[in-house]
Amino acid sequence: MNAVIKKLVAGFNDFRARYFFERQNLYRRLVSQGQKPKVAVIACADSRVDPAIVLQVEPGDIFAIRNVANLVPPFEVDEEGDVSYHGTSAALEFAVEVLGVEHIVVFGHAHCAGIQAMIDNQQQGKIAGRFIHAWTAIAAQAFHRAKTIDPNVSGEALARCCERQAVLVSLENLMSFPFIQERVDAGTLEIHGWYLDIVEGELTAYDPQRATFERLT
Numbered sequence: 001m002n003a004v005i006k007k008l009v010a011g012f013n014d015f016r017a018r019y020f021f022e023r024q025n026l027y028r029r030l031v032s033q034g035q036k037p038k039v040a041v042i043a044c045a046d047s048r049v050d051p052a053i054v055l056q057v058e059p060g061d062i063f064a065i066r067n068v069a070n071l072v073p074p075f076e077v078d079e080e081g082d083v084s085y086h087g088t089s090a091a092l093e094f095a096v097e098v099l100g101v102e103h104i105v106v107f108g109h110a111h112c113a114g115i116q117a118m119i120d121n122q123q124q125g126k127i128a129g130r131f132i133h134a135w136t137a138i139a140a141q142a143f144h145r146a147k148t149i150d151p152n153v154s155g156e157a158l159a160r161c162c163e164r165q166a167v168l169v170s171l172e173n174l175m176s177f178p179f180i181q182e183r184v185d186a187g188t189l190e191i192h193g194w195y196l197d198i199v200e201g202e203l204t205a206y207d208p209q210r211a212t213f214e215r216l217t
């Protein structure tokens, strides 16, 4: 067996022998009663920002939605006969309407390749991949906002600013979904914008009153 795959299988064996057996009752309860996570997390597919590891949660605690650059697209309804594949929207619908989560966390992070792809497109017209370009264009507004805040911002500072601004764009897009807006208005759902610095290991949250990201710990 290939060494990389072998490591995965060894990891599973270890999971089963220790983690799974220690939590067998929890797993059985989550099967018999079903999952009832109170939180949905929209995280990046990036291998360094697994929300279950970063937030040290147990099975059943979070409904994780992962995509390139932890983006929420705007609410869109297909024209009749037109079929698009709204993976993130479908996951949000399930989390909110079926599971009834009470919180949605948009979980941004530093050094995001998806946000960098969007910046490269805005600055140099560089088209990343066949699919990445169209998807990350959801965050294009973040670039314009970063440039409005500081017209001279560039390089790493621009990337960090765009990563945070993209979290805010996703928060706004969340509110374009009627089933989310309704619940937020009714006070049964809260939305949060978080940002993980993977160099310093620091977590900040967007504070709408102060319009800044503030440390959570």
Ligand SMILES: [Zn+2]
Residues within 6 Å of the ligand: 044, 045, 046, 068, 069, 070, 109, 111, 112, 113, 114, 115
């Ligand atoms: Zn990322």
